[in-house]
Amino acid sequence: MNLLITAIWLMLPAYLPNNFAALLGGGTPLDFGRNFKDGRRVFGSGKTFRGTIAGITIGFMVGIGQNAVAPMLGLPGFGSGLQMFLVLLGLSAGAMLGDLVASFLKRRLGMERGQSLIMVDQLDFVMGCWILTFLLAPEWFFSNFTSPVVVAVLIITPVLHRLSNIIGYKIGAKKEPW
Numbered sequence: 001m002n003l004l005i006t007a008i009w010l011m012l013p014a015y016l017p018n019n020f021a022a023l024l025g026g027g028t029p030l031d032f033g034r035n036f037k038d039g040r041r042v043f044g045s046g047k048t049f050r051g052t053i054a055g056i057t058i059g060f061m062v063g064i065g066q067n068a069v070a071p072m073l074g075l076p077g078f079g080s081g082l083q084m085f086l087v088l089l090g091l092s093a094g095a096m097l098g099d100l101v102a103s104f105l106k107r108r109l110g111m112e113r114g115q116s117l118i119m120v121d122q123l124d125f126v127m128g129c130w131i132l133t134f135l136l137a138p139e140w141f142f143s144n145f146t147s148p149v150v151v152a153v154l155i156i157t158p159v160l161h162r163l164s165n166i167i168g169y170k171i172g173a174k175k176e177p178w
Contacts, residue, residue, distance in 0.1 A: 098128015
């Protein structure tokens with residue numbers, strides 16, 4: 001149970017950005033409505049500046065709050081000063097970046113906005129946040145994302161992703177429940 005709590009705790013700044021991007025997004029698309037050289041949109045209308053900034057900000061702010069209470073709860077923190085900034089940037093912006101890479105890939109495959117690509121949709125943001133956090137704060141990354149935590153994240157994330165998408169669909173923040 002402690003492993004599960006630790007895995008969710010460490011991933012919370014990465015789990016939240018895409019949900020809040022969908023909830024608070026809209027406006028100008030990141031690709032400005034332009035097409036890639038294959039004639040398809042670069043990312044699509046669902047990836048907006050407002051949503052991306054809101055998602056990263058929420059993930060970052062939640063991480064700061066977590067960091068403040070982590071010692072009282074006996075849970076890992078995100079460091080302090082520059083290290084905390086880099087870790088939270090890696091987790092929150094990396095999650096958004098992973099989702100963007102998946103959107104780019106899906107457009108190249110001819111998939112429309114909202115179409116599901118099994119396991120890519122569930123884990124794109126995890127890979128993005130892990131890669132960026134590793135690049136920005138490798139020592140923190142390896143001391144916290146141990147093998148058991150990584151396995152736990154890979155098992156629980158698809159379940160949590162599905163549940164959050166169903167909730168997002170029911171409250172009207174998403175057009176599809178996947």
